[in-house]
Amino acid sequence: MTSSRNQILGNIRRGLQRDLLTGDALDQVRTRLREHPANTVPARSQLPQDQQIALFESMANEAAAELIELKTLEALPGTVAEFCRENGIDQLVSASDPALTALDWSGIDNLEITHRVAQAGDSASLTTSFCGIAETGTLMLLSGPHSPTTLNFLPDTHLVLLKQSQIVGAYEEAWARLRQHSDAMPRTVNMITGPSRSADIEQKLQMGAHGPKRLIILLLRD
Amino acid sequence: MQIHSPEFKQRAGDALDNANLQRALGNLRDGFPQKRAAAVARMPEFEQLRNEGRDLKNHILANLDFYLEQFEDNVIKQGGQVHWARDGEEARRAILEICRNAGAKTVTKGKSMVSEEINLNDYLEANGVKPVETDLGEYILQLREDHPSHIIAPAIHLNLDDVSDIFHKKHNRPRSEDPAELMQEAREMLRKQFVAADVGITGANFCVAETGSTIIVTNEGNGDLTQTLPRVHVVITTIEKVVPTLEDMTLFLRLLARSATGQEFTVYNTLSSGPRRPEDQDGPEEFHVVLLDNGRSEMIGSEFQEMLRCIRCSACMNHCPVYGAIGGHAYGWVYPGPMGSVLTPKLIGVDKAGHLPNASTFCGKCESVCPVKIPLPKLMRHWREREFERHLSPKGFRFGLGTWAWFARRPGLYRWVSRSSSWFLKRLGGKQGRIRSLPLGKGWTAWRDMPAPQGSTFMDQWKRHQQTQQQKNKG
Amino acid sequence: MTASSTTPPTAKVGFFVTCLVDMFRPSVGFASIKLLELAGCEVEVPETQTCCGQPAYNSGDRNSTRAIAESVIDAFDGFEYVVGPSGSCIGMLHQYPDLFEPDNPYFERARSLAGRAYEITSFLTDVVGLGTLQARFEGLVTYHDSCAGLRELGVKTQPRQLLSQVDGVELAEMNEAETCCGFGGTFCIKYPDISNRMVSNKTANAQATGAAVLLGGDLGCLLNMAGKLKREGSTMEVRHVVELLANMTDQPAIGESAADLAYNAGGH
Numbered sequence: 017m018t019s020s021r022n023q024i025l026g027n028i029r030r031g032l033q034r035d036l037l038t039g040d041a042l043d044q045v046r047t048r049l050r051e052h053p054a055n056t057v058p059a060r061s062q063l064p065q066d067q068q069i070a071l072f073e074s075m076a077n078e079a080a081a082e083l084i085e086l087k088t089l090e091a092l093p094g095t096v097a098e099f100c101r102e103n104g105i106d107q108l109v110s111a112s113d114p115a116l117t118a119l120d121w122s123g124i125d126n127l128e129i130t131h132r133v134a135q136a137g138d139s140a141s142l143t144t145s146f147c148g149i150a151e152t153g154t155l156m157l158l159s160g161p162h163s164p165t166t167l168n169f170l171p172d173t174h175l176v177l178l179k180q181s182q183i184v185g186a187y188e189e190a191w192a193r194l195r196q197h198s199d200a201m202p203r204t205v206n207m208i209t210g211p212s213r214s215a216d217i218e219q220k221l222q223m224g225a226h227g228p229k230r231l232i233i234l235l236l237r238d
Numbered sequence: 239m240q241i242h243s244p245e246f247k248q249r250a251g252d253a254l255d256n257a258n259l260q261r262a263l264g265n266l267r268d269g270f271p272q273k274r275a276a277a278v279a280r281m282p283e284f285e286q287l288r289n290e291g292r293d294l295k296n297h298i299l300a301n302l303d304f305y306l307e308q309f310e311d312n313v314i315k316q317g318g319q320v321h322w323a324r325d326g327e328e329a330r331r332a333i334l335e336i337c338r339n340a341g342a343k344t345v346t347k348g349k350s351m352v353s354e355e356i357n358l359n360d361y362l363e364a365n366g367v368k369p370v371e372t373d374l375g376e377y378i379l380q381l382r383e384d385h386p387s388h389i390i391a392p393a394i395h396l397n398l399d400d401v402s403d404i405f406h407k408k409h410n411r412p413r414s415e416d417p418a419e420l421m422q423e424a425r426e427m428l429r430k431q432f433v434a435a436d437v438g439i440t441g442a443n444f445c446v447a448e449t450g451s452t453i454i455v456t457n458e459g460n461g462d463l464t465q466t467l468p469r470v471h472v473v474i475t476t477i478e479k480v481v482p483t484l485e486d487m488t489l490f491l492r493l494l495a496r497s498a499t500g501q502e503f504t505v506y507n508t509l510s511s512g513p514r515r516p517e518d519q520d521g522p523e524e525f526h527v528v529l530l531d532n533g534r535s536e537m538i539g540s541e542f543q544e545m546l547r548c549i550r551c552s553a554c555m556n557h558c559p560v561y562g563a564i565g566g567h568a569y570g571w572v573y574p575g576p577m578g579s580v581l582t583p584k585l586i587g588v589d590k591a592g593h594l595p596n597a598s599t600f601c602g603k604c605e606s607v608c609p610v611k612i613p614l615p616k617l618m619r620h621w622r623e624r625e626f627e628r629h630l631s632p633k634g635f636r637f638g639l640g641t642w643a644w645f646a647r648r649p650g651l652y653r654w655v656s657r658s659s660s661w662f663l664k665r666l667g668g669k670q671g672r673i674r675s676l677p678l679g680k681g682w683t684a685w686r687d688m689p690a691p692q693g694s695t696f697m698d699q700w701k702r703h704q705q706t707q708q709q710k711n712k713g
Numbered sequence: 714m715t716a717s718s719t720t721p722p723t724a725k726v727g728f729f730v731t732c733l734v735d736m737f738r739p740s741v742g743f744a745s746i747k748l749l750e751l752a753g754c755e756v757e758v759p760e761t762q763t764c765c766g767q768p769a770y771n772s773g774d775r776n777s778t779r780a781i782a783e784s785v786i787d788a789f790d791g792f793e794y795v796v797g798p799s800g801s802c803i804g805m806l807h808q809y810p811d812l813f814e815p816d817n818p819y820f821e822r823a824r825s826l827a828g829r830a831y832e833i834t835s836f837l838t839d840v841v842g843l844g845t846l847q848a849r850f851e852g853l854v855t856y857h858d859s860c861a862g863l864r865e866l867g868v869k870t871q872p873r874q875l876l877s878q879v880d881g882v883e884l885a886e887m888n889e890a891e892t893c894c895g896f897g898g899t900f901c902i903k904y905p906d907i908s909n910r911m912v913s914n915k916t917a918n919a920q921a922t923g924a925a926v927l928l929g930g931d932l933g934c935l936l937n938m939a940g941k942l943k944r945e946g947s948t949m950e951v952r953h954v955v956e957l958l959a960n961m962t963d964q965p966a967i968g969e970s971a972a973d974l975a976y977n978a979g980g981h
């Protein structure tokens with residue numbers, strides 16, 4: 017394989033009529049990687065925070081995500097329980113994120129709540145999110161010890177907590193936050209815009225292909 | 239996928255006679271272009287993004303070796319492995335070895351055109367590993383032993399009936415004609431496979447050099463289940479997919495969703511970096527990237543280099559009137575439409591794919607919608623030049639063209655030929671003013687009349703007109 | 714017909730007839746020249762012109778294309794402008810610089826030609842400004858945007874703007890006006906059945922507007938669409954847009970019975 021590698025790279029250099037990059041040319045590409053400059057950022061998302069929130073909401077709605085407003089974090093267990101009752105859901109797989117587990121779930125009696133990875137057949141999951149991107153109503157979720165990726169895909173309904181203060185304008189701002197958050201990439205970064213869908217049968221859009229059929233964003237005012 | 243490109247004419251003819259296919263293509267022509275137009279209209283910066291996309295890809299290609307090495311370094315740093323493959327054979331062997339090491343009986347697969355390019359499924363199957371396609375369209379095709387006819391909507395050539403039939407036959411369930419039910423059926427069937435698979439194989443839309451990540455872009459979520467549930471995740475991708483940074487990837491994601499499906503953003507954009515971390519509760523334990531060349535490195539520095547800018551959005555085929563008339567299977571291999579007409583001759587040989595770059599009116603629609611501004615007609619013309627140089631174009635045609643060109647450089651003789659043809663055609667047209675059957679123009683008159691010339695040529699009439707004017711002026 | 718021209722006098726124009734107009738529809742040439750003269754241009758028709766070379770170019774025969782390009786460059790030397798009634802052929806002239814190495818003397822001359830070459834409706838709109846037309850045509854028309862004019866030269870609004878000055882004309886836009894009609898030069902001979910499907914889509918879209926006349930700016934496309942409409946038994950007329958603009962619609966439409974054109978340049 018090493019020889020394949022060298023041959024492919026050699027072909028490329030031959031086509032480019034040069035040897036290994038050196039000098040200024042090398043500095044230039046290294047600088048690009050180090051400084052990772054933004055390309056054009058669409059003006060649409062460059063707004064004051066309150067308008068960014070409104071943009072997030074309308075774009076998420078357009079992508080068929082459903083929004084439920086939370087006035088306080090403490091209201092989350094009750095709101096989730098009510099949602100599940102209304103939708104005939106009696107089991108919930110929750111991320112073990114301290115932000116969720118620290119809440120008082122003691123009064124909830126219509127839900128069997130577990131903390132684990134998702135399995136085929138799970139009807140609903142609850143997770144937190146890393147940020148929301150107003151530009152297209154997109155959620156960003158990171159994998160980690162308390163946020164297994166399967167929770168985002170296997171259950172039929174995915175409930176996600178997002179705080180208004182986590183909403184940024186453009187994807188670039190999300191990358192900036194991610195770089196600040198940690199030096200290394202998590203195994204998985206999910207950008208999620210609405211529930212799963214497919215138009216593979218006769219170009220007619222159907223919701224709920226392989227991923228969640230419903231995406232519920234619990235938007236916390238903070 | 240077997241090569242059928244030499245039979246292009248025959249297959250195109252069959253496609254034109256296939257009423258079901260024509261109905262399906264009608265859906266396509268009405269759907270994608272309008273959605274794209276609406277999305278582009280909402281993004282005032284779109285043209286600027288296209289320019290930047292083109293320039294950035296050019297920058298990447300000019301430094302491709304550097305970015306590939308950076309990408310490789312960063313994959314390894316995160317505990318992943320990179321396998322370089324010069325051709326399909328090397329890529330297939332690398333993947334089989336990974337499967338064998340994992341003791342894999344079943345592999346699930348996200349949609350990947352590169353996998354089609356290297357005929358991966360047949361190879362795995364022949365070697366005792368069962369591949370299961372999980373993209374709904376690909377799944378339907380796999381059940382039918384059929385192949386994709388479009389790079390993002392693989393089953394676009396099928397109608398609802400076709401899907402109902404095959405599900406009924408293969409799933410042993412009552413026949414349904416409700417697309418929602420059919421999708422639910424596929425969802426249930428595939429759930430078991432996702433969980434049972436030992437290896438998950440996906441493609442990659444981009445490879446990020448800065449972080450050593452690969453990204454897949456899907457609407458169904460099948461790719462995510464494919465790469466999260468099995469113990470091993472294999473990414474099969476090609477060398478031109480590398481981009482420098484997350485910001486650069488972002489530029490292409492903005493272009494891709496809008497150009498492809500007219501969405502503001504695709505539902506799932508998922509970055510994978512290495513295997514699961516020690517503390518993680520799920521995710522694959524191994525992460526492999528197979529970097530395939532398959533002739534691409536030879537395109538660098540050639541007149542076809544610009545084709546390597548392609549981000550596989552499918553806008554060119556969605557807007558192509560030829561694709562819209564005959565569908566993707568007529569092209570006879572993996573990549574149809576304008577991008578295929580440029581790429582396929584490179585990948586399988588212009589002697590086999592010679593029709594493809596010729597079957598275009600050069601209407602230019604593809605170039606006008608391409609998010610990275612690939613001059614597709616120009617590149618198709620380059621193939622025609624190569625065919626002409628290598629005497630691959632039909633003899634009779636070359637002779638006709640040569641004769642015509644000879645006359646075109648001799649104005650006196652050219653006048654005479656135009657005059658005679660004009661006279662002759664005018665006679666043939668008779669009182670009708672049009673010709674219903676032309677011995678040397680059967681291709682034309684089989685389908686339409688040939689309007690007859692008005693009479694003598696413009697040049698002759700102009701000369702007479704000039705002479706009368708001069709006489710008037712004298713008189 | 715008269716026109717009030719506001720342009721400075723006598724732009725010297727070399728008229729590029731194009732093969733198809735020469736052979737099939739001289740009246741398009743005369744109509745174009747009439748319009749150019751109304752716009753105050755001095756028009757000449759260089760006798761040594763033949764074809765723009767597109768059939769060779771699109772067939773991959775670069776050497777023949779280059780040879781033909783050289784004679785076109787020679788033929789139109791010294792004209793301030795080169796104008797032709799076809800976006801496709803004029804578009805081809807714009808490709809000439811690509812055919813020559815920069816050290817070839819023809820390279821600069823090709824660039825100069827490309828800079829002076831205009832499709833007729835864009836010339837009349839963007840360069841000379843044709844003042845107010847006084848042409849009349851009663852009826853509903855629809856317009857097909859030919860590909861090369863549209864995408865290589867940006868011809869879209871110009872013919873429509875000119876048409877809006879013709880008394881009595883009403884324009885009904887068709888669906889997919891910008892989609893190729895399937896002509897494509899040698900394409901329609903090499904892949905006739907595909908071409909047929911494309912032109913069938915086009916004529917269906919055109920007829921759905923209810924227009925009596927289908928207009929366009931490129932004779933290749935017009936011959937193709939007229940031939941199809943006639944075969945379908947349609948009564949829809951097909952004409953080059955300059956025929957209406959120059960008030961020269963006494964000629965039978967394309968594919969209808971023809972008679973020699975008596976050029977009448979009087980009236981201005």
Ligand code: SF4
Nearest residue numbers: 548549551552554608
């Ligand atoms: S050639 Fe351009 S339009 Fe076609 S698939 Fe590639 S990027 Fe998209």
